[in-house]
Amino acid sequence: MIVHDVPAGVPVSDADPFADDVLKEPAPLQAELRDAGPVVFLRRYGAYGLARYEEVHAALTDWQRLQSGAGVGLSNFRYEKPWRPPSLLLEADPPRHDAPRAVLSRILGPRALRRLREAWFADAEALVDEVLAEREFDAVERIARTFPLRVFPDAVGLGPDGRENLLPYGDHAFNAFGPPNHLVEKGEPRVAELSAWVNAQCARERLAPGGFGARIWEAADKGDITHEQAPLVVRSLLTAGVDTTVHGLGAVLYAFAADPGQWRRLREDPSLARVAFDEAVRWQSPVQTFFRTAVGEVEIGGTVIPDGAKVLMFLGAANRDPRRWEDPDVFDLSRDPSAHVGFGMGVHQCVGQHVARLEAEAVLTALARRVERFELAGPPRRHLNNTLRAWESLPMRVHLA
Amino acid sequence: MASEVIGGTVELRVADKRAVADGVVALTLVRPDGRRLPDWAPGAHVDLVLPGGLTRQYSLCGDRWDAYSYRVAVLREPDGRGGSAFIHDELEVGATVGLGGPRNNFRLVPSERYLFVAGGIGITPLLPMVRQAEMLGTDWRLLYGGRSRASMAFLDELEPYGDRVTVVPQDEQGLLDLDAWLPQARPDTKVYCCGPASLLEAVERRCASWPPGLLRTERFVARVRDGARDEPFELVLARSGLTLKVPAGRSVLQALGDAGVGVLSSCRQGLCGTCETAVLEGEPDHRDALLDDAERAAGDCMFVCVSRARSERLVLDL
Numbered sequence A: 001m002i003v004h005d006v007p008a009g010v011p012v013s014d015a016d017p018f019a020d021d022v023l024k025e026p027a028p029l030q031a032e033l034r035d036a037g038p039v040v041f042l043r044r045y046g047a048y049g050l051a052r053y054e055e056v057h058a059a060l061t062d063w064q065r066l067q068s069g070a071g072v073g074l075s076n077f078r079y080e081k082p083w084r085p086p087s088l089l090l091e092a093d094p095p096r097h098d099a100p101r102a103v104l105s106r107i108l109g110p111r112a113l114r115r116l117r118e119a120w121f122a123d124a125e126a127l128v129d130e131v132l133a134e135r136e137f138d139a140v141e142r143i144a145r146t147f148p149l150r151v152f153p154d155a156v157g158l159g160p161d162g163r164e165n166l167l168p169y170g171d172h173a174f175n176a177f178g179p180p181n182h183l184v185e186k187g188e189p190r191v192a193e194l195s196a197w198v199n200a201q202c203a204r205e206r207l208a209p210g211g212f213g214a215r216i217w218e219a220a221d222k223g224d225i226t227h228e229q230a231p232l233v234v235r236s237l238l239t240a241g242v243d244t245t246v247h248g249l250g251a252v253l254y255a256f257a258a259d260p261g262q263w264r265r266l267r268e269d270p271s272l273a274r275v276a277f278d279e280a281v282r283w284q285s286p287v288q289t290f291f292r293t294a295v296g297e298v299e300i301g302g303t304v305i306p307d308g309a310k311v312l313m314f315l316g317a318a319n320r321d322p323r324r325w326e327d328p329d330v331f332d333l334s335r336d337p338s339a340h341v342g343f344g345m346g347v348h349q350c351v352g353q354h355v356a357r358l359e360a361e362a363v364l365t366a367l368a369r370r371v372e373r374f375e376l377a378g379p380p381r382r383h384l385n386n387t388l389r390a391w392e393s394l395p396m397r398v399h400l401a
Numbered sequence B: 001m002a003s004e005v006i007g008g009t010v011e012l013r014v015a016d017k018r019a020v021a022d023g024v025v026a027l028t029l030v031r032p033d034g035r036r037l038p039d040w041a042p043g044a045h046v047d048l049v050l051p052g053g054l055t056r057q058y059s060l061c062g063d064r065w066d067a068y069s070y071r072v073a074v075l076r077e078p079d080g081r082g083g084s085a086f087i088h089d090e091l092e093v094g095a096t097v098g099l100g101g102p103r104n105n106f107r108l109v110p111s112e113r114y115l116f117v118a119g120g121i122g123i124t125p126l127l128p129m130v131r132q133a134e135m136l137g138t139d140w141r142l143l144y145g146g147r148s149r150a151s152m153a154f155l156d157e158l159e160p161y162g163d164r165v166t167v168v169p170q171d172e173q174g175l176l177d178l179d180a181w182l183p184q185a186r187p188d189t190k191v192y193c194c195g196p197a198s199l200l201e202a203v204e205r206r207c208a209s210w211p212p213g214l215l216r217t218e219r220f221v222a223r224v225r226d227g228a229r230d231e232p233f234e235l236v237l238a239r240s241g242l243t244l245k246v247p248a249g250r251s252v253l254q255a256l257g258d259a260g261v262g263v264l265s266s267c268r269q270g271l272c273g274t275c276e277t278a279v280l281e282g283e284p285d286h287r288d289a290l291l292d293d294a295e296r297a298a299g300d301c302m303f304v305c306v307s308r309a310r311s312e313r314l315v316l317d318l
């Protein structure tokens, strides 16, 4: 462990936010960091941590002073070479970020998704019928992983083969935002192979006409992005579009299994499906953390963060900050979860959030018609990732309506 | 609660007003509460809702790295319908105006070279583009025409770019020599043009055979829309049968929340699209950054975090 000099006047934490026990149950450390102050120095990594809603929200929106272009993981691209060519979306700042973002937000915007709605709702019905043929199953394996992997790669326009590579690739990409710990090591043997597969899918001829991928290439033909940028923009879809949705679905299914009263409310008013998903994203925060890098000296809450320092934003902690939310640890459908930071905020706010909401709405609507009650049929198991909060397994028993 | 993130329609205060050329004033606009303004990129314009409900669109010509102020430049239009005259003659420092947007139909796309062609007040969207092209280290040129040197805004800010900028006052040198500047399409050059209709038509004519996407234009006519209202209006929720009043200065989203009707939102600035709501009757006053002109005209949906109503009554599918 490198020992970093502690700046004066800032609360210091020696905790490791990427240690297994913290990843398994982040709440105690989150509370400790929130209570320590608006800014905490994380000695182990020489980084500054923000865990309160107000500061995290402000940091997310302040792209001028807290850049993404030096990487949104611990690694500082000013000094270190990234493990893959940086993302044009996530790891770029305005002005370079503008054009890829504009193209993708058009393609993934709510009005563009309308034409997928019916098909996705029908797919969700079909999947739910299949799964409910059994009364006991693993909801992660059978629903949370299966549904996005059924509809999303088709919507992108991927070919039928190799889709099983998407999840391990995304999992590694999100691990790589953390320190080079055993989770990153675990992924390393397959990086070359998985990257090669993902990169190959980004080529124009691999992408079916009419899909998100083909539309990205059409945007390049119109000159809205360059032809060199197109494959990297497709790659962003494949990296960030699968795991996050899988874990968001896992979170909402777990919430309903843990609290049947909430499920009853959803069944009474299925139009709450979208609220339920956002509340689950607030409550579990599938993306727990992201880094920024200070541009010049940046003052936050009385602390001056030096140029080039890494700033770790604890999205999960902000989403449970009692300074912002009442009873934050409770999943509650009567709450308005709006303006949670689980999708980020500002110019980098998740460009695929409408896709995720639509997938979740389809699944929850289909389940609400047929399932009277969920219950956990065994102990759920966490999947550990340096950035993502995820379930490995959610054994469920269902009672049909 | 320390940090309630405020949503809702945004008001701007005129923090500074100054003449920047004959017949052109520049306004610096800030939020009265000192908060950040919505982000924008070169080519973006905002709707300013003037007292009395006149809505006028102006390109942002300030610095996007300054999150706390917007700058627009307004040409006095002698034949206009009163918006520019009001801004020139009556709008004072300290007064407030409503904000819609920023929206962007004129985005700066990546290119190896740019040729910017400005006519008169059409310089405003191009000014931040020039700065950005310079920052990216791109090869660029600006051709800037106007009636006379005195009528041409921002010459002082263009001065440091030296011979990348060609200034052509009509009374000294005549019209822009487009035949010399637009000889043939170069696939590595994007041409951005903004100015009066006559200039745009001349440029479009010369580029008619170019591949799509190389020429990007924005018409700088006084884009007029009347009937924005900051007064209260009636909101009818078709599914629940509720009728509400949306008071002045409160957003539809807030009014819905006050009545216990939840609509999911996120950015609360008209940027992300989360709060989209279907409109069944009435005419929305769009203040978002998302809808294009055709979608705005269709009037069948709105972003309730910022948009209001131009009609007395709005019926939503809620």
Ligand code: FES
Pocket: B264, B265, B266, B267, B268, B269, B270, B271, B272, B273, B274, B275, B276, B288, B303, B304, B305, B306
């Ligand atoms: S909440 Fe983002 S557009 Fe309304």
